[in-house]
Amino acid sequence: xxxxxxxxxxxxxxxxxxxxxxxxxxxxxxxxxxxxxxxxxxxxxxxxxxxxxxxxxxxxxxxxxxxxxxxxxxxxxxxxxxxxxxxxxxxxxxxxxxxxxxxxxxxxxxxxxxxxxxxxxxxxxxxxxxxxxxxxxxxxxxxxxxxxxxxxxxxxxxxxxxxxxxxxxxxxxxxxxxxxxxxxxxxxxxxxxxxxxxxxxxxxxxxxxxxxxxxxxxxxxxxxxxxxxxxxxxxxxxxxxxxxxxxxxxxxxxxxxxxxxxxxxxxxxxxxxxxxxxxxxxxxxxxxxxxxxxxxxxxxxxxxxxxxxxxxxxxxxxxxx
Ligand SMILES: Nc1ncnc2c1ncn2[C@@H]1O[C@H](COP(=O)(O)OP(=O)(O)OP(=O)(O)O)[C@@H](O)[C@H]1O
Ligand SMILES: [Mg+2]
Numbered sequence: 098x099x100x101x102x103x104x105x106x107x108x109x110x111x112x113x114x115x116x117x118x119x120x121x122x123x124x125x126x127x128x129x130x131x132x133x134x135x136x137x138x139x140x141x142x143x144x145x146x147x148x149x150x151x152x153x154x155x156x157x158x159x160x161x162x163x164x165x166x167x168x169x170x171x172x173x174x175x176x177x178x179x180x181x182x183x184x185x186x187x188x189x190x191x192x193x194x195x196x197x198x199x200x201x202x203x204x205x206x207x208x209x210x211x212x213x214x215x216x217x218x219x220x221x222x223x224x225x226x227x228x229x230x231x232x233x234x235x236x237x238x239x240x241x242x243x244x245x246x247x248x249x250x251x252x253x254x255x256x257x258x259x260x261x262x263x264x265x266x267x268x269x270x271x272x273x274x275x276x277x278x279x280x281x282x283x284x285x286x287x288x289x290x291x292x293x294x295x296x297x298x299x300x301x302x303x304x305x306x307x308x309x310x311x312x313x314x315x316x317x318x319x320x321x322x323x324x325x326x327x328x329x330x331x332x333x334x335x336x337x338x339x340x341x342x343x344x345x346x347x348x349x350x351x352x353x354x355x356x357x358x359x360x361x362x363x364x365x366x367x368x369x370x371x372x373x374x375x376x377x378x379x380x381x382x383x384x385x386x387x388x389x390x391x392x393x394x395x396x397x398x399x400x401x402x403x404x405x406x407x408x409x410x411x412x413x414x415x416x417x418x
Contacts, residue, residue: 099174101272101305102136102192106168107158108329109151115377126377128154130329131168138272139299141306143320143337145313145352147373151329152309156275159307160192161185173272190220193266197278199258203250210236210246213264220269235264238301240294256287260294267298275307280315288312292319313356317341325349328376328384331403335410345412347389383415391416 109129114121129151136142144152157163159170161180170177172191178184196202203212213232217223223231233243239260250258259279266274276295280288292315298304310316316323317337324334325348333346344350351369370388374380380387386396395415403413 098137100135101138101173102159103171104159104168105133107132107155107165108167109154109158109163110166113377124377127329127379128376129158132331134324134334136273136305136307138305139303140321141299141308141319143316143323144307144309144326145316145323146326149373149376150326152326153277156194156277156307156309160194160275161189190269191271192273192275193271195262195266195274195276195279198282199255199262200250202262203258205250208247208249209253209261213261213268216265216269231268235268239264255283256290259283259291273305273307277309278311281311295319313341313352325352328373328379330384330413332385332413333410334403339408339410345406345410345417346414347391348385
């Protein structure tokens with residue numbers, strides 16, 4: 098089976114200035130620094146990690162919305178060409194993005210039905226009547242009705258708006274949805290509904306998801322595989338149940354122990370020391386060593402590579418067995 102998406106060594110570096118304004122000097126900020134993964138059709142890769150670790154940057158690199166500093170993206174075996182080229186536009190149809198805030202993603206002045214049809218118009222697909230029929234069918238598949246077609250974004254609930262955003266993402270029949278915190282702006286009671294809708298759409302259309310969320314329980318529920326990022330790199334990747342039940346990387350362990358558990362009292366929480374380091378000043382050796390409870394001398398000197406473990410997961414830690 099050809100992989101739907103292959104990301105190889107993705108990097109995004111920014112040239113910034115560090116220090117006070119008077120004495121600042123140029124520095125490199127490594128937002129994403131060598132991220133690789135493969136996504137099969139119909140599967141979900143969950144991407145987790147603290148704020149600023151490079152999740153959104155990775156998502157934008159995958160879609161070609163940011164230029165790569167290094168690396169390569171292949172879509173069904175074909176290298177993604179330069180953004181803006183004709184072929185990129187064609188391939189881009191197979192990948193759509195769903196952002197966190199549906200209100201920001203929609204135009205308040207335009208009825209939602211027209212916004213759902215818009216991608217078809219842009220790609221000059223179908224007659225106006227066909228576009229309308231398609232939009233109505235898509236609205237139904239995301240759990241909305243025909244009467245929503247003429248409504249405006251402010252006349253809908255948050256959950257309904259996110260369904261409109263999904264409808265618009267789906268109308269070009271993509272193979273991959275990149276979902277960046279798709280539910281975190283929604284009311285808790287609505288989150289599960291939208292997640293269930295995503296799962297139902299995946300089953301029906303064979304969609305693949307790159308699913309970014311701070312909600313580790315949600316990520317565990319929806320993902321076939323999970324990648325944990327720290328300072329622009331993947332530090333652990335593998336089966337969600339194994340990874341969350343028995344994290345192999347000390348960073349994953351700390352993330353997982355911070356998940357609130359209502360039923361199990363007295364569970365020890367590993368609170369991470371300090372804030373994540375600045376991606377301008379990534380520590381030598383293992384980037385996590387300054388916050389790691391088990392770091393040894395080798396961790397300060399030598400950068401651990403992501404390596405396969407006996408159970409199939411991949412871990413970037415010298416001490417993982
Ligand atoms: N245009 C830019 N110029 C300089 N630095 C940037 C730029 N965009 C992002 N960064 C930096 O890159 C790093 C990764 O940012 P990114 O938005 O990918 O994080 P994230 O994992 O999505 O965080 P969050 O969970 O808060 O959404 C951060 O340190 C951020 O400050
Ligand atoms: Mg982000």
